[in-house]
Amino acid sequence: MATYEEVVNLAVRRSLFYPASEIYANAPAGMYDYGPYGSAIRRKIVETWRKHLVQKEDFLEIDGALIMPEDVFKASGHLTNFNDPVTQCKKCNVIHRADKLLEEKTKEQYREAMPAAELTAALRKHKLTCPNCKGELSDVRQFNMMVKADVGVSAKASCYLRPETCQSIFADWARMVKTMRVKLPKGVSQYGKVFRNEISPRQTLLRQVEFSQIESEVFFDPSKIDEIARWAEVKNYKIHVQLANKTTVEPMTAEKLASAKIVSGKLIAYYLARTQQLFERFGIPVSKMRFRQLDDTERAFYAKEGWDFEIQTSLGWVELAANNYRTDYDLKGHQEGSKKDLSFVMEDGRRFIPHIWEISIGLDRTFYAALELAYHDDKDKERTWLSLAPALAPLHAGVFPLLSNKPELVKKAEEVYESLRESFEVTYDQSGSIGKRYARLDEIGVPFCITIDFDSLTNNDVTLRERDTGAQKRVKISELNNVLAQSLYGKKA
């Protein structure tokens, strides 16, 4: 298993991701840029999500503004509830998360939502001082994590950068109903950036100030939570769950989760299954996944039911997706805040506020997990490679002439490269030893390398090398398109 440090080293070495504005010494922590191949992998995660959890589910995808007025976040509760408890060192002025300091010291869980006075009392009881300078710590206060945006000159309304993508989905709901001929259940999805003023961003992509979500909110009629059109497709599919009172993960069919009333209804079991299937498509083994059932103390106050989707990494279990039964909390809040009617009218005239099942996936954390679980090395052969699923590979193949100083090989290699570009994402590389060229592509997860040598000139064939095994075979140039399509997509070009 790769360590976190090995993964980050590879990422930075190959410019998959790296600190934003890194040429400036005072660039703030918690922001990362994705380089050419990193952004290609990231884009492919989004495309895979879009194909399987948006389009195949007949969800509607929107692309909302990043900046939203204060009233949105008054209605959503963020202005009052979206806080981290902090304490400041009276000597060096550094601000720390009070709950995290306590956790490190006592190895016990402290909830962010614990009242400030209780956290202050705990700090004093355990005689905590500043970890940097041993200075005295201030009383705990709540720090709001919203990032304020100064917009315009009229100051008509205060604005914030959104802390989650779902608020524009809720705000746009009535418009979707009016203009998109919505029938329930209906998901509305969004991919985009969000911002949270983290006190201590850490672990690169795992806790950032600026990050991205791929999110769906499924609007449904709570009286029809057991009516799911495509139930047959998932009912025998096993979902890896860890129940709130258990310490082990159990595979359970969707049917069992629904019939034993472990979930509130079939609709929820259905989307848990679809979510797990999506992560399988990202190349993550099911044995590394779990849906952890949240107990009463962990759930957000509006959530009737919640499951954290987590992946086992070298850092322990990491949450990649929040799955919450948000009931009618959000639409009711926005109905009150906006004074607009957000109810839904059924064909029989029944009027109600739809309930919401949320599938909120952290894109950057998913990227990290996919990278770590794909990371392989062979220390004897000094070889490192990413065994990314074909759907996530940044390129399909590299094309090389064996020797770059032989014009006839270069010409043939360029011809092969041109013949593949129409159907595949390929790169051409003639610099450095063939071993170095293999290594460059192995480390970014490119599944195939195609080499043109002297035999290619007489036989019209190439060497096709496979990333994970290093196995090589000869393939006729006329067959290359089909062979690649078969290996990548399981069908002919």
Ligand SMILES: [Zn+2]
């Ligand atoms: Zn200090």
